Amino acid sequence: AQSVAQPEDQVNVAEGNPLTVKCTYSVSGNPYLFWYVQYPNRGLQFLLKYITGDNLVKGSYGFEAEFNKSQTSFHLKKPSALVSDSALYFCAVRVLRERNSGYALNFGKGTSLLVTP
Amino acid sequence: GAGVSQSPSNKVTEKGKDVELRCDPISGHTALYWYRQSLGQGLEFLIYFQGNSAPDKSGLPSDRFSAERTGGSVSTLTIQRTQQEDSAVYLCASRRGIQETQYFGPGTRLLVL
Numbered sequence: 288a289q290s291v292a293q294p295e296d297q298v299n300v301a302e303g304n305p306l307t308v309k310c311t312y313s314v315s316g317n318p319y320l321f322w323y324v325q326y327p328n329r330g331l332q333f334l335l336k337y338i339t340g341d342n343l344v345k346g347s348y349g350f351e352a353e354f355n356k357s358q359t360s361f362h363l364k365k366p367s368a369l370v371s372d373s374a375l376y377f378c379a380v381r382v383l384r385e386r387n388s389g390y391a392l393n394f395g396k397g398t399s400l401l402v403t404p
Numbered sequence: 405g406a407g408v409s410q411s412p413s414n415k416v417t418e419k420g421k422d423v424e425l426r427c428d429p430i431s432g433h434t435a436l437y438w439y440r441q442s443l444g445q446g447l448e449f450l451i452y453f454q455g456n457s458a459p460d461k462s463g464l465p466s467d468r469f470s471a472e473r474t475g476g477s478v479s480t481l482t483i484q485r486t487q488q489e490d491s492a493v494y495l496c497a498s499r500r501g502i503q504e505t506q507y508f509g510p511g512t513r514l515l516v517l
Contacts, residue, residue: 321505330408330495331508338503377447384462389435389454391463392506394447 289314289382291361293395300368300402308363308398310378319381320361321392322352326374334376337361348372368402375399406430408509410496416515417486425481425512429498436479437499437506438471442492450494453479486516 291312300306312318319338323331335346342354352363363376376399379392409428417423429436438450449463453473464470468487473479483490493513497506 323508328513330410330510331497333505333507336505384452384460389452389460389502391437391449391452391460392439392447393449396446 288393289318289380290393291320291378291380291395293376293378293398295398296396297399297401300400302370302402302404303367306365306368306372306400306402308376308378308400310361310363310395312359312361312378312380314380318361319390320352320354321379321381322346322350322361322363323377323379323394324348324374325377325397331377334363368400370402370404373400373402408496408498408507410494410509410512412512413510414513414515416517418517419488420485422482422484423486423514425483425494425514427479427481427496427498427509429477429479429496430500430507433498433500433507434476435499435506436473437497438479438481439495439497439508440465440492441495441511445492447495450481483514486514488516490514491516 321336322334335344337344337354345351375397377397378395381390382393411426434455436453440448451471452460468484471481493511495511496509499506
């Protein structure tokens with residue numbers, strides 16, 4: 288089964304420090320990987336995705352993610368955290384649906400990021 | 405509109421009642437999804453519509469759940485005889501092409517008393 292795992296329920300980081308939110312994947316074939324962010328009482332907002340090409344993917348709000356095939360990881364990173372980055376972060380993998388030849392997303396359980404002033 | 409919209413934003417209902425949740429996808433997006441976000445289960449796929457094809461209903465948790473999409477646009481998720489375990493945030497997403505990103509609406513927070 289195509290799945291992702293987020294090993295940390297919560298990550299705490301001081302404002303201005305670099306942040307990393309971890310994600311590992313288990314897929315057959317080439318993975319299509321995504322990061323979404325959810326602010327309190329809001330829906331999910333797309334941050335970035337990896338389909339193919341460069342292993343370092345740049346996304347919204349200064350976030351980036353590094354695809355590492357040997358470690359089956361797709362960690363989310365930001366060089367300098369902001370208090371406003373505090374939110375719930377979800378890693379996801381595309382899963383092909385046999386019906387309709389489309390796909391859905393399998394999500395990790397989410398990681399709560401808290402950035403303190 | 406600019407993004408996916410959902411209504412109502414919050415719904416409180418009594419156990420046993422039926423509820424309808426609405427999703428308006430981004431204009432031109434051919435695919436529409438419903439997901440459920442709950443404390444115990446995380447984010448779960450429920451159902452997927454692609455164009456005029458029959459929907460993929462494989463994620464629906466029981467036959468009390470159904471969804472339709474009229475005219476290839478607006479979708480309604482119906483939960484019959486609601487149970488307390490149906491309490492969750494129901495998220496709708498849409499995408500344009502096969503390689504495109506899914507964009508999510510703000511969700512409907514359902515509370516079954």
